[in-house]
Amino acid sequence: MKSAFRNAVALRTLPHYHFINPHFHSLPRFSVAAVSSPPSSLVSPSKPETFRFRRRSSPLRVRYSSMTGGETDAPASMEKQFEDFRVKLDEAGSLRERIRAVVNEIESITRLMHASLLHVHQSRPLSEVLEKPKAQVDGLKELYGRLAEVLCECPGEYYRFHNDWRSETQTVVSLLAFMHWLETGKLLMHTEAEEKLGMNQAEFALDIEDYLIGLCFLSNEMPRYVVNQVLAGNYDCPRKVLRFLTDLHAAFRMLNLRNDFLRKKFDSLKYDLKRVEEVYYDMKIRHLANGDSAEDNGTQGQS
């Protein structure tokens, strides 16, 4: 708190001042709490509508007596109200801490999953890459269950604390979608994602915007994946990824977005698509892509 001192010069240069207002102590700023404020009702008794001048003496007498006496209504009810606020806000604060604790655990699992999934860039066999992350999905589901329990204690306040787990959830969605795509070549649906995380309860659902942003994070991984797959000799990959991203981009174009974070992420999707197109085109013109006219319908990736 900034400390601010009165201009003490004014006090010192007027010796008679102390006489007139002996109650006025030149207290430093921080002990302002010690100065009890006399209740307003005593100073202007029965005629609230006329704020006349008072002779200096009478307010003084009143102030003295009120300082020794008890407080009347105004400050006491104010104190009580603020005490209630303190209690309520304290509770919300401790709730928030518990949420943060669960979110930290979620974050450490997602870090592990992400690290395991990064093996896919090193052309390990798919089943091996996916083994560990799949096992950890259950752990995630359990953590989200705990989050739901914590939130049960404050019904209707899902969005009050939403920002505390928002970005972690978006990362989780992107990881799950990536795993799903690697396995099936298809896009993970919102309802499927909810199921995997146990977030399909009435009060605790997966926010759609979080889901969509998670999909955009998924697309951010694609260009690098394509490049590494081609390096590893999988010339089939770019076509499949290109089709997938084109479809995804077309689907996203159906949305009307505001100029918010989701829109920025959607814009980045375009650049990912462009990058994959470039890789595919480079391969195409050098006739590296084999059997490109065969219309595969998004079946399993043959690495």
Added chain:
Amino acid sequence: MASKSKTHRLHQLSGTALQSIAKRPRTITTESYMKDAFANYAGYLNELNEKRERVVKASRDITINSKKVIFQVHRISRDNKEEVLKKAEADLVAVKDQYISRLVKELQGTDFWKLRRAYSPGVQEYVEAATFCKFCRTGTLLDLEELNAGLLPLSDPAIEPLQINVLDYLLGLADLTGELMRLAIGRISDGELDFAEKICRFSRDIYRELTLVVPLMDNNSDMKTKMDTMLQSVLKIENACLSVHVRGSEYTLLGSSDPSFLMGVPDMQS
């Protein structure tokens, strides 16, 4: 067949994916699941954004009209207190009935917290106006319970009533001290020194109470800046009252009801 598909591929590459896909039924079957799903998401987002817009518009209306109430209260003086307050209170009720009522149906359920950033400024301004009126009327702080009780009639008893939450109330209260400061300075120049001192004590109380509560608030960075401004306001009020005290004996010598007394007083050094 192969060449046709090649030209369509090129179309895809140039980015007009949507149109080319329409010419290729095979692609529609593979990605129709995506399109159906996204059609739903589009509907959801449209609804959400439209609701958000309505809430923002209501919030702006609340803000403007609450500000008018505040300016009305600033016109108060010892002569016209009753009529000024009467009009202000009537206007405040009108704000509540006409504008806040629009928020009631929009903020049902989880939207209350989801859309908070959209309506919070308006609600804060309303809190400021309501507490300002109440203080000028009774010298006490309008507490949140009472304020919210006034909002209950707006909502259908069957649904969740719209209630102002603690955070918006405290933010509005923080702005109140700024208006109190202006009022105090204004009243001092009109010679209403007791009223100014009342304001001084009141704003001290608010500031003191808030210092204990602010650290506990969610996302309290804007509240922290408000606290700094509030301290400045409280200091201004106190210093203004100080000047009056210091020259207090001079005022009483010149008499109470003569408005021109200020002309005779030598230049005040702040």
